[in-house]
Amino acid sequence: MEDDNSTTAFPDGRAEQEQPKWRRDFPIDVEADEYGSRRDFTRFMVLTSLAFACGQVWIALLSFFRTRRPTEQRIAAVDDLQDGQAMVFHYPTNRDPCLLIRQSENQFLAYSSLCTHLMCPVRPELEHDRLHCPCHEGYFDLATGRPAAGPPRRPLPRIRLRIDRGIVYATDVEERTS
């Protein structure tokens, strides 16, 4: 009669290797289809993870070259502030507003004044020993900069200070996550 083992017959009668690529990519038989899907899935996984790995390397390179050590910057003279007074300054760039607070004779504190919730400027409330963000009623502890109440969850970045011969210098920004 006719041969039976013809489940891989193609319309043009040529062998599987001579078929166009789309036909090999979309096989009709279930086994070949599952094999193809598995192979495609593996290829997808390998290429995607390779892309992620390359992206990580790229990000690492970028951040390596972008890292700037903040330079030391003169803020104010010690005598400019009375005890329990605060002033605004900008550090490390002109777009980063900060607060300098004189708590006592020898104790200066400085924080970034951008609220860690939505970057509203915080206002010192020194009589209550706290910093207040009026946007969403967030409060920060004055001594540590940690959030005390309201929506902020992260502490304010602290500015490291150095006092030399009556002059207050900002030396570094200490980003904190908790």
Place this chain on the structure above:
Amino acid sequence: MPVPQDQYFFIDPNRCIGCEACVQACSECDTHKGHSMIHLEYLNRRESPQTLPVVCMHCDSPTCAEVCPADAIKRTEDGVVQTARKPRCIACNNCVLACPFGVPKMDTRQELMMKCDMCYDRTSEGKRPMCATVCPSQALFFGTREDIERLRPRSRAVNEFHFGLQTIHTKVRMMVPRESPASYIDVSDAMYDSGERSDEQDPMLAAARFALPII
């Protein structure tokens, strides 16, 4: 479990009496309740009440699967072309239009193509397709080649069909008279009345022609 390799589906148009028992039985199946995957074609309705049951022929190179843009129609290792995979089928109707035998049915409510899969739930467990079990004249026969040779000594099985320039080899066999010289059956012959049919001398073979509706 695949369909046994020695089991074949034979369609014997000469024996079809048009009772539609197969259609009823098919539409009662739970896997496609209310929809029959088999239908009867009239060969030449003007001249004869002769009908012909049409099931999926399970082509070696299934046109429905070839034209499927969603890669939804697959064939299992036993050569049975399955219904479209539900997650893939996009209800584009390509297979319905492309099949030379008019087998795939589009269920627009489900947005799913459904076609005869030779009762894969039954045949893969060694049972016969439902239509073959209910056919009173055994125009639909499911069994081994030895069986059909013994039961139908005056017929032989043909599995080559022509449709335009397309040559189709199928898993399902169609019985033609043993003395008939035809080595293939032309599906498109019955689609339009050419007036010069070469098989008019052979009414038995004429019974094996498909009569597709002219739209």
